[in-house]
Amino acid sequence: MRRRHLIASIALLLGLTSCARDGTRFCTQAIVAHDTVQVCNPSRGDWDVRGSMPVRTFAARAATLDDWIYVLLTSGPGALYRYRHDTRTWEAIPSAPATLEAGIDLVGAGTDLHLLVDLPGGTTGLEIYDPLGDAWLTGPVTADRHHLAAEVAGDVFALGGVSPDMEWFDPVGMSWVPRSPMPLGFTPGAAETDGVRLYAFDLIAAAIAMYDPVADLWSDGPFMPQEYEFQDSAVIGNRIYLVKPRLAGSSTLAYNFVTDSWKKGKAVARRRDGAGAAAWDGRLFLFGGTTPNGCYR
Numbered sequence: 153m154r155r156r157h158l159i160a161s162i163a164l165l166l167g168l169t170s171c172a173r174d175g176t177r178f179c180t181q182a183i184v185a186h187d188t189v190q191v192c193n194p195s196r197g198d199w200d201v202r203g204s205m206p207v208r209t210f211a212a213r214a215a216t217l218d219d220w221i222y223v224l225l226t227s228g229p230g231a232l233y234r235y236r237h238d239t240r241t242w243e244a245i246p247s248a249p250a251t252l253e254a255g256i257d258l259v260g261a262g263t264d265l266h267l268l269v270d271l272p273g274g275t276t277g278l279e280i281y282d283p284l285g286d287a288w289l290t291g292p293v294t295a296d297r298h299h300l301a302a303e304v305a306g307d308v309f310a311l312g313g314v315s316p317d318m319e320w321f322d323p324v325g326m327s328w329v330p331r332s333p334m335p336l337g338f339t340p341g342a343a344e345t346d347g348v349r350l351y352a353f354d355l356i357a358a359a360i361a362m363y364d365p366v367a368d369l370w371s372d373g374p375f376m377p378q379e380y381e382f383q384d385s386a387v388i389g390n391r392i393y394l395v396k397p398r399l400a401g402s403s404t405l406a407y408n409f410v411t412d413s414w415k416k417g418k419a420v421a422r423r424r425d426g427a428g429a430a431a432w433d434g435r436l437f438l439f440g441g442t443t444p445n446g447c448y449r
Contacts, residue, residue: 186441
């Protein structure tokens, strides 16, 4: 689970947060889950609230597959939903296995949805969902615990965790295969692809590591223009969007992997911790989350 999502879950268990009252905002002590759906058209830049989710959630992860955005609730019961923006339709996935209660990330690859689940003993499990047949398949267990799922050209990778190791899912042999480890000291908070390479964004330092799956080699990527407290990411066109919906000011930082340039975006409509991000039809979506520090503007 990403560190900020883990913090949100701990705060939920405690049921308290330290807040203050000042002249610009009123703060409560209750951690409140939200069902807000926020949408941004990058060509315009503005964020809007576009409806709500079927349930409230403290933390979520999201991934696009075909015409749907799949939203995994990573706090509470671990339910899985899917959303179509053109019709603003929500559907629950009632056949989801019980292991999704420990779901930590998901990614679409080929025609299937791949979900990582946290398992006892320091490993990560894999659940594979076939939307056409509405069928689930339990996949192999990783050698190490990971918190990020990534896709490159139809291949699924698991990375991030205590060790720098990365693993590739072999769908033919139904096994996880070790790949070259990430650079030492690198702590990935997001991983996206340009269709050929994998870009891993460091959660602490303003750094990017790039991975070539054909050569099985990591290399240093460009430095970010600043340390950016991002929570999630998504790809639209030739830009990777790092999303930071919890603070005032710019809520996205976009990296153009064609021109090797950066661009800041506008603030979200509703500030959130733990919101899940995904892209569909040229738009950026945010789902759920909590009000930062229990504070309402």
